Amino acid sequence: MSVNKVILIGNVGKDPDIRYLDNNVCVANFPLATTDRAYTTRAGVQIPEKTEWHNIVLWRGLAEIAEKYVRKGTQLYIEGKIRTRSWVDQSNITRYTTEIYADNMELLGRKNEQIGASPVSQIDNPVQPSLTSPVQGSNVDSGNNDIDDLPF
Amino acid sequence: MSVNKVILIGNVGKDPDIRYLDNNVCVANFPLATTDRAYTTRAGVQIPEKTEWHNIVLWRGLAEIAEKYVRKGTQLYIEGKIRTRSWVDQSNITRYTTEIYADNMELLGRKNEQIGASPVSQIDNPVQPSLTSPVQGSNVDSGNNDIDDLPF
Amino acid sequence: MSVNKVILIGNVGKDPDIRYLDNNVCVANFPLATTDRAYTTRAGVQIPEKTEWHNIVLWRGLAEIAEKYVRKGTQLYIEGKIRTRSWVDQSNITRYTTEIYADNMELLGRKNEQIGASPVSQIDNPVQPSLTSPVQGSNVDSGNNDIDDLPF
Amino acid sequence: MSVNKVILIGNVGKDPDIRYLDNNVCVANFPLATTDRAYTTRAGVQIPEKTEWHNIVLWRGLAEIAEKYVRKGTQLYIEGKIRTRSWVDQSNITRYTTEIYADNMELLGRKNEQIGASPVSQIDNPVQPSLTSPVQGSNVDSGNNDIDDLPF
DNA sequence: TTTT
DNA sequence: TTTT
Numbered sequence: 063m064s065v066n067k068v069i070l071i072g073n074v075g076k077d078p079d080i081r082y083l084d085n086n087v088c089v090a091n092f093p094l095a096t097t098d099r100a101y102t103t104r105a106g107v108q109i110p111e112k113t114e115w116h117n118i119v120l121w122r123g124l125a126e127i128a129e130k131y132v133r134k135g136t137q138l139y140i141e142g143k144i145r146t147r148s149w150v151d152q153s154n155i156t157r158y159t160t161e162i163y164a165d166n167m168e169l170l171g172r173k174n175e176q177i178g179a180s181p182v183s184q185i186d187n188p189v190q191p192s193l194t195s196p197v198q199g200s201n202v203d204s205g206n207n208d209i210d211d212l213p214f
Numbered sequence: 215m216s217v218n219k220v221i222l223i224g225n226v227g228k229d230p231d232i233r234y235l236d237n238n239v240c241v242a243n244f245p246l247a248t249t250d251r252a253y254t255t256r257a258g259v260q261i262p263e264k265t266e267w268h269n270i271v272l273w274r275g276l277a278e279i280a281e282k283y284v285r286k287g288t289q290l291y292i293e294g295k296i297r298t299r300s301w302v303d304q305s306n307i308t309r310y311t312t313e314i315y316a317d318n319m320e321l322l323g324r325k326n327e328q329i330g331a332s333p334v335s336q337i338d339n340p341v342q343p344s345l346t347s348p349v350q351g352s353n354v355d356s357g358n359n360d361i362d363d364l365p366f
Numbered sequence: 367m368s369v370n371k372v373i374l375i376g377n378v379g380k381d382p383d384i385r386y387l388d389n390n391v392c393v394a395n396f397p398l399a400t401t402d403r404a405y406t407t408r409a410g411v412q413i414p415e416k417t418e419w420h421n422i423v424l425w426r427g428l429a430e431i432a433e434k435y436v437r438k439g440t441q442l443y444i445e446g447k448i449r450t451r452s453w454v455d456q457s458n459i460t461r462y463t464t465e466i467y468a469d470n471m472e473l474l475g476r477k478n479e480q481i482g483a484s485p486v487s488q489i490d491n492p493v494q495p496s497l498t499s500p501v502q503g504s505n506v507d508s509g510n511n512d513i514d515d516l517p518f
Numbered sequence: 519m520s521v522n523k524v525i526l527i528g529n530v531g532k533d534p535d536i537r538y539l540d541n542n543v544c545v546a547n548f549p550l551a552t553t554d555r556a557y558t559t560r561a562g563v564q565i566p567e568k569t570e571w572h573n574i575v576l577w578r579g580l581a582e583i584a585e586k587y588v589r590k591g592t593q594l595y596i597e598g599k600i601r602t603r604s605w606v607d608q609s610n611i612t613r614y615t616t617e618i619y620a621d622n623m624e625l626l627g628r629k630n631e632q633i634g635a636s637p638v639s640q641i642d643n644p645v646q647p648s649l650t651s652p653v654q655g656s657n658v659d660s661g662n663n664d665i666d667d668l669p670f
Numbered sequence: 671t672t673t674t
Numbered sequence: 675t676t677t678t
Binding site for chain 6: 224225227228244245246247249251263265267286287288289319353
Binding site for chain 5: 063072073074075076093095096097099112113115134135136137198
């Protein structure tokens with residue numbers, strides 16, 4: 063009886079940060095920019111464009127796709143949910159970080175643009191990921207994963 | 215070339231905070247809860263339900279509807295965009311707050327549940343808002359608003 | 367590199383049609399109404415409200431939830447994708463039907479409204495479905511389903 | 519109390535059909551393809567990819583942008599609503615056509631790909647539309663349009 | 671820190 | 675701070 067859904071299209075701000083946990087689960091983090099267009103209000107006030115930065119978090123198969131194909135500048139479609147984490151800073155103050163946990167990702171733009179991820183563009187490793195079951199997102203992924211004791 | 219869209223269904227955490235700016239523009243703020251269901255992982259780990267709180271911001275016509283019909287506990291559909299504001303706290307540290315700027319809102323549940331907002335349920339003030347032009351969301355609203363020099 | 371996503375909130379037009387296939391897979395079909403609000407154009411023309419009917423199709427766990435809890439009049443959130451099927455009518459003309467294949471469903475409104483599904487509201491069968499793994503939607507469902515040779 | 523929302527990312531099937539009504543309102547129609555990925559079920563059945571064709575309808579400012587920048591093959595983000603029209607064919611049978619009425623559109627891919635629409639890429643006609651007020655989508659558009667007596 |  |  064609850065829905066928490068985010069849909070973003072934007073550009074990746076820097077190469078993803080990739081980590082593998084002890085259980086071999088992959089996690090990717092990167093910033094994604096969306097930009098509102100500039101416009102002029104009816105009263106004639108000019109509103110400049112405004113960029114919003116989103117902290118994207120990917121798990122498992124989607125994180126592995128990010129490792130292979132996502133780079134600074136990549137245009138992405140991201141579908142996921144909002145999650146705000148709290149943490150305590152060095153001054154012992156509770157602070158909050160809002161992140162987007164992705165459960166779907168699509169690489170946009172044409173195939174031959176998505177190179178740039180040079181180490182992966184090899185003959186038997188198509189530049190455009192096929193995203194078939196073994197590397198797919200959370201759905202199929204969770205079905206393939208015998209060890210899955212993480213809280214997300 | 216950018217999309218920043220959020221879709222939420224949840225329950226309002228407390229009565230909206232309503233303000234009228236000098237130019238008579240109405241602004242409403244309230245927290246909305248969405249709750250992930252509890253589940254058990256394939257490894258048998260129990261994950262409890264988790265509630266996410268979203269800071270909702272409404273402007274103009276939508277804020278006025280909130281003033282009339284939204285109360286603590288109301289179930290709402292919200293469509294909007296993510297916006298992170300930065301501010302400087304008393305320790306002079308830059309902090310960030312993520313908010314949802316709504317551009318569409320729907321009151322869910324059946325008509326006669328949406329009472330509770332007792333002061334407005336008067337005879338010529340139907341409990342279920344008709345949401346026709348004068349009080350509608352951003353679209354019609356912007357068309358009706360001669361003074362509109364705010365940056366959103 | 368493709369997205370096909372539909373989000374609907376509306377009311378069920380009649381009790382779901384439930385079928386079980388030979389392999390015991392459950393399928394549910396029902397119409398869902400969404401209604402555009404009436405409004406007046408800037409030129410003063412009155413546009414009446416307009417109801418759109420959507421053919422909803424649910425599979426497996428979601429269909430079983432529909433069997434238990436969805437009835438004529440139920441207010442639902444549906445997330446899914448558009449699919450147009452062609453078929454040949456008795457005059458041998460190819461015709462098309464557009465359906466919404468749901469991959470998420472939420473029952474809206476308050477708990478005690480969702481009764482009406484009288485046969486299921488028994489003591490050990492909570493009216494509000496818990497939607498935990500065994501009866502959940504496509505995600506977990508596909509993980510639990512050893513026989514799964516259907517084309518969706 | 520109703521939501522009817524569609525989000526599509528796909529490729530345009532052929533150059534848009536552009537018409538101007540008597541009141542100078544522009545309407546654009548074109549097919550958009552979204553393609554589900556091929557996959558293999560847990561039972562080992564291969565499901566081929568499947569393409570879905572959507573009939574996109576744009577009005578006013580969005581239709582004019584389509585006239586200038588959208589061509590066969592263009593990758594687009596479309597946000598809109600589902601609408602099913604009925605009509606009577608030559609055999610006097612009522613038939614139905616489902617269309618997507620767009621209220622937002624974004625051209626995807628990088629700037630220099632979006633040429634192809636060669637006749638419009640002239641010096642004072644930037645290839646990447648700025649989409650500022652005068653040519654924007656339904657929102658601002660309705661604000662700028664003094665004659666607006668159409669039923670959408 | 672992206673992109674236009 | 676909601677709701678189930």
